[in-house]
Amino acid sequence: MVQIKEDISVKQQAVLAKKGAKQLSLLTTEQKNKALLTIADVLEEHTDDILKANEKDLENGKEKGFDDALMDRLALSVERVKDFADGLRQVSKLDDPTGDILTEWTLENGLNVKQVRVPLGVIGMIYEARPNVTVDATGLALKSGNAIVLKGGSSAIHSNKAIVEVMHKALDKTEIPKEAVQFIASTNREATQQLFTMKEHIDVLIPRGGASLIQAVVNNATVPVLETGVGNCHLYIDEHADVEKAISILINAKTDRPAVCNAAETVLVHEKWLEQNSDRLIQAFKDFNIEVFGDERTLATIPGAKEAKEADWAEEYLRLAIAMKVVSNVDEAIEHIEVYGTKHSEAVITEDENVVKKFMALVDAAALYHNASTRFTDGGALGFGAEIGISTQKLHARGPMGLPALTTIKYVMSGNGQVR
Structure with a gap:
């Protein structure tokens, strides 16, 4: 097994990644796809090695008292290793955006102009807990022609090292240089801090994890950041919401996978809808064991609800808990989202088209839904394949970031001696 060097500096790794990116940019789509398939096969062949390393992380997690949700994110199994190997196989089937001509025209003087997609270069990926991100991010980076420098959380250090060692072993059998994947x-926190300021070697940083990690990167990095978002996602159930749709969407958005960023964390309920449908809402919370934190009107309506503190309106619970506020109109709902939303995913449930128009026009978020669950904010669910994260910013990329989001553009001009 190839051993990851631990005495190498972060700068040296970034320099190697830059060199790898240059070589990678010359490869064809076929060569990149073949490499991804090779990595997938070798990962499955070395499942036992990966699981043994993962056991060390799980033992450390138990000693440190990690909660069940974190332990679940850390844990690997034969099935999970197969899943992220299959993820690479799926990425190999996606369209390669690099080299795509977005637009082309010819000037009056005969100069031909093309706007072409090209890789970003070197991606710095900073993430927590989930070992699968090591594979997912690498696959997307390599397919889009980018080298990647991985900085995973200390909680998964043994798992991540084993995974990257296996990927390096696989890359030795391919046209992609293993220098293109650095771990x-x-x-030490200083290692992460060094990544923040390496503009000459790192082209973009992508943080993926909790709010504190993301803000640490955004606030301290001089390297451009593609900000992935914490998901304090809201559902607004309007006065004219269909009760069956409202209950179904609420339950799906909250309970399908409560620990993901596109799960609903706050429900805003119109007072008139609540007057007519409180029994249905109460029963839904009870049936799915959803803990409710609410305002005064919620406490007066929902048995067992707890008083919402100021922090609850901004909380990403990531479990079967939800904040609930009773509102008088759509304007009040929009105002609440403006204050507490994280610009991730917001939904309105109503049959009133005027309410829909106002909500869609005034709510600022990467993804907006009418009569649908927020759980669709995902590259796979939206039909364009895997994604490296959900961007909540406005420049370069917004929403689920698939392969095109890991590219930039280059203008390529061709002439016949034209001068200006």
Whole structure:
């Protein structure tokens, strides 16, 4: 097994990644796809090695008292290793955006102009807990022609090292240089801090994890950041919401996978709808064991509800809990979202087209839904394949970031001696 060097500096790794990116940019789509399929096969062949390393992380997690949700994110199994290997196979089937001509025209003087997609270069990926991100991010980076420098959380250090060692072993059998995939083995915070300022070697940073991690990167990095978002997602159930749709969407958005960023964390309920349908809402919360934190009117309506503190309106619970506020109109709902939303995913449930128009025009978020669950904010669910994260910013990329989001543009001009 190839061993990751732990005595190498972060700068040296970034330099190697830059070199790898240059070589990678010359490869064809066929060569990249073949490499991804090879990595997938070798990962499955070395499942036992990966699981043994994962056991060390799980033991450390138990000693440190990690909660069940974190332990679940850390845990690998034969099935999970197969899943992220299959994820690479799926990425190999996606369209390669690099080299795509977005637009082309010819000037009056005969100069031909093309706007072409090209890789970003070197991606710095900073993430927590989930070992699968090591594979997912690498696959997307390589398919889009980018090298990647991985900095995973200390909680998954043994798993991540084993996974990258296996991927390096696989890359030795391909046209992609293993230098294009770098893993920072140091758990020292200084290693992460160094990534923040390496503009000459790192082209973009992508943080993926909790709010504190994302804000640390955004606030301290001089390297451009593609900000992935914490998901304090809201559902607004309007006065004219169909009760069956409202209950179904609420339950799906909250309970399908409560620990993901596109799950609903706050429900805003119109007072008149609540007067008519409180029994249905109460029963839904009870049936799915959803803990409710609410305002005064919620406490007066929902048995067992707890008083919502100021922090609850901004909380990403990531479990079967939800904040609930009773509102008088759509304007009040929009105002609440403006204050507490994270610009991720917001939904309105109503049959009133005027309410829909106002909500869609005034709510600022990467993804907006009418009569549908927020759980669709996902590259796979939206039909364009895997994604490296959900961007909640406005420049370069917004929403689920698939392969095109990992590219930029280059203008390529061709002439016959034209001068200006």
